[in-house]
Amino acid sequence: MNERRAFLKGAIVFFPAGGILSALAREAAGAESAGGPPGPAPAGQPNGKKAYNPADHLYGMGIEIDKCIGCNRCAVACKAENDVPDVPFYFRTWVERYTIARDAEVLVENISLGSRKETAQDVREVLRTFFVPKLCNHCANPPCVQVCPVKATFTTADGAVIVDDKRCIGCRYCIQACPYGARYLHPKTKTADKCTFCYHRVVKGLQPACVEVCPTQARVFGDLKSKASRLVRFTRMNKIHVLKPQLNTEPKVYYAQLDGEVR
């Protein structure tokens, strides 16, 4: 009986005391090393330029369907820039070919897969055919962010939806939730991966890799908060449509001359 009492007393005294001591030690160490207040430090430009403030920007992309020649340079450049596995079916951006036949049948092929089967269709049976580049729509109201059980995916202040690969548990829920099929599970890290609008490039004032290499300027990138950016001009001069507007995801990838059959 006495032994038990002594044990409990000892425990009661021992644990909090140890905890408080270690906490004090931590506090002291933290005060020395960290210094600044916690929070997102702005991605600074070292050489005298004004520091990058994410809150001043809101990025989006414009895609002009009539200019896309389906050369697939964007998908290749994206893989090179972002270390996307160089195997078919892992894409951050890709190009689809739509073929709408006279009998209203719609054929969709992902031409970025490489295995380009020559669709020997009679030209008379084709009503219209065109290419549609696709990527993450960086929705203002993203379903993938809503479903993430560990808050590993989020929207940055400048409007890009990105994945925290250290927090992602690879449950694939977001891949299921994305209505645009823009996410994949990275085979090496086993975490969800997706287009970031080449975030590391745009904060340095560069264009995303896909926009950079597009030979016909079918892709336009810009800042929606700026009064005069290429994207604002694009959305002003074209009739704009987004993919699956009925889902209320409010995409920030704007298509000009988009066909109604495009899903």
Next chain:
Amino acid sequence: MKVPEQVRRLALLIAILAGVTLLARFVLIPRALVSTDLHWAEAVQREVAKPVKFAGAVACQDCHEDVVVKKAKGFHKGVTCETCHGPAAKHTEEPGAVTPPAPRDRRFCPACHTYDPSRPTGFPQINPTAHNPLKPCISCHNAHDPVPPRVPRECAACHAQIERTKAVSSHALIACTTCHKAPERHKSAPRAALPSKPETREFCGTCHSAGTAAKDAPKEAPKVDLSTHGGRSLCWECHYPHLPEGRT
């Protein structure tokens, strides 16, 4: 009312345990481990720190001014260097150590210039099987200023889509110049001098009208009465002249 001794002790124990839990949650566990915004800020920093591989459109002109000036006037002015030469950020840092590849292979240019019905009309397209087989593209075309080595003889050199469509139609034997008058300059400056297009119903009527206007036309050409057929519509508002719908 007297609180029993056991209850007091139990209350004290619970209070201490609760205190320890709160202490552990808010003091002992570092904020970076539980706070979502710190995690996100860290993820953003990691994202920002990723290496840039494409140097960007303006990076090349400092050293390669001759090529940039040449390209700026040609049809490839909208094509950045890295579209063909690949990511070159490393080359801008160490020009001697890393050289971007120059695609001299015949397989490269067709990525954009193979005939494909899905490509927009007017985009220059060729059939790689038929177009000077086995010859590298650069033996005739300079990729930095791609003009045809000689003025194209046939319209199909640029208007492949129309050519291929027309080839399977009942208008297959009609030359482009029957309906379009192309100024000679159209071949060297395509957009500055545009070819003509038919403007009236009577133009189609020279073959397709039922009256005397089409007496020299081939008998197989379907005839319609221009005064009643189609109301006030122009012929090409319903029929596509490069692939008329009449024959199945």
